[in-house]
Amino acid sequence: xxxxxxxxxxxxxxxxxxxxxxxxxxxxxxxxxxxxxxxxxxxxxxxxxxxxxxxxxxxxxxxxxxxxxxxxxxxxxxxxxxxxxxxxxxxxxxxxxxxxxxxxxxxxxxxxxxxxxxxxxxxxxxxxxxxxxxxxxxxxxxxxxxxxxxxxxxxxxxxxxxxxxxxxxxxxxxxxxxxxxxxxxxxxxxxxxxxxxxxxxxxxxxxxxxxxxxxxxxxxxxxxxxxxxxxxxxxxxxxxxxxxxxxxxxxxxxxxxxxxxxxxxxxxxxxxxx
Numbered sequence: 415x416x417x418x419x420x421x422x423x424x425x426x427x428x429x430x431x432x433x434x435x436x437x438x439x440x441x442x443x444x445x446x447x448x449x450x451x452x453x454x455x456x457x458x459x460x461x462x463x464x465x466x467x468x469x470x471x472x473x474x475x476x477x478x479x480x481x482x483x484x485x486x487x488x489x490x491x492x493x494x495x496x497x498x499x500x501x502x503x504x505x506x507x508x509x510x511x512x513x514x515x516x517x518x519x520x521x522x523x524x525x526x527x528x529x530x531x532x533x534x535x536x537x538x539x540x541x542x543x544x545x546x547x548x549x550x551x552x553x554x555x556x557x558x559x560x561x562x563x564x565x566x567x568x569x570x571x572x573x574x575x576x577x578x579x580x581x582x583x584x585x586x587x588x589x590x591x592x593x594x595x596x597x598x599x600x601x602x603x604x605x606x607x608x609x610x611x612x613x614x615x616x617x618x619x620x621x622x623x624x625x626x627x628x629x630x631x632x633x634x635x636x637x638x639x640x641x642x643x644x645x646x647x648x649x650x651x652x653x654x655x656x657x658x659x660x661x662x663x664x665x666x667x668x669x670x671x672x673x674x675x676x677x678x679x680x681x682x683x684x685x686x687x688x
Contacts (some may be wrong), residue, residue, distance in 0.1 A: 418481070418482050418485065419485065421478055421481070421482050422482035422485040422486065424437050424478070425437070425475060425478045425479050425482065426486070427541040427542045427547075428541075428542065428544060428547075438542045440471065441471070441472075441475060441538065441542060442539060442542055444467070444468040444471040444472060445468070445472070445535040445536060445538060445539055447464050447467070447468050448464060448465060448468030448469060448472070448532055448535060449532050449533060449535065449536070450464055451464055451465060451529075452529065452530070452532065452533070465513070465514060466514065468514075469511060469513070469514025470514070472507070472510065472511055472514075472535060473511050473514070475507075476504070476507050476508065476511065479498075479504070479507075480495070480498050480499070480504070483495060483498040503537070503538075506534045506537050507534075507535075507538070509531050509534055510531050510532055510533075510534040510535045512528065512531055513528060513529050513531055513532050548649060548652050548653060548656070549645075549649065551652050552645055552648035552649050552652050553645075555648060555652070556644050556645070556648045559644050560641055560644060560645075563637070563640045563641050563644070564641075566637065567608065567637045570608060570630075570633055570637065571601065571604045571605050571608050572601070572604075574604040574607070574608065574626065574630050575597065575600040575601040575603070575604040576597075576600075577626060578594065578600050578603065578604065578618060578623055578626055579594055579597050579600035581620070581622050581623065581626070582594055582600075582618050582619075582620055582622070582623040583620075593616065593617070593618060593619055593623075594616070599616060602616065603616045603617070603618075604630065607627055607630045607631055607634065608630055608631075608633060608634040608637060609634055609638060610631055610634045610635060610638065612631075
């Protein structure tokens, strides 16, 4: 009979062992296959099977995680079971399973937008792929710095949008209307310019507006570089930390094996001497 400890190891991503890795691959395939119907407007019978099979696998995984959640928690057993459905990942998992219930019970019709909840299953892939897990760890550790940078970027976009909306009163010669008909247009232009994307659908025609575009683009280069450097530095630190931790475990294991070997040799020597 399978033990709860073995089941807990099975649903835990990236465990060593052929069966454990096979389960990881099964979950990745189920996640990808379940989102294939979202790539087509017309739904065929095959897609129905894709939804049902992938949803069933994901539901079983959810149940297995629930019944073994106390093994991954330092809380009392009853409290771990009670609180697990309210953890962030469990909520995301449950929301991503909801579209499957719509297929099984058509009476409960969901909007097409609700089908997009299946995209939430991709959050689980992060835990099955090592480099993505490192990236998430970096985001968690550096979120304060990243939020500070995002806040600065937001205020730069807001100020730029206000200035361009109040200063750009020229009429677009092509359309015969104001370049920025609303503040939302100005905010959209400021965000696109700051990120140096520049779609070209909105652009100032006055000299003041063009000058502001240049300044905004220069600020954008500096602003976009900040989160990139923070994530890159954090990624390298986290990668080095994991490599050192792994090497340390290997050295500790080797030391224990060597100590056991010396004890065995000493015991054999005493028996031979007798």
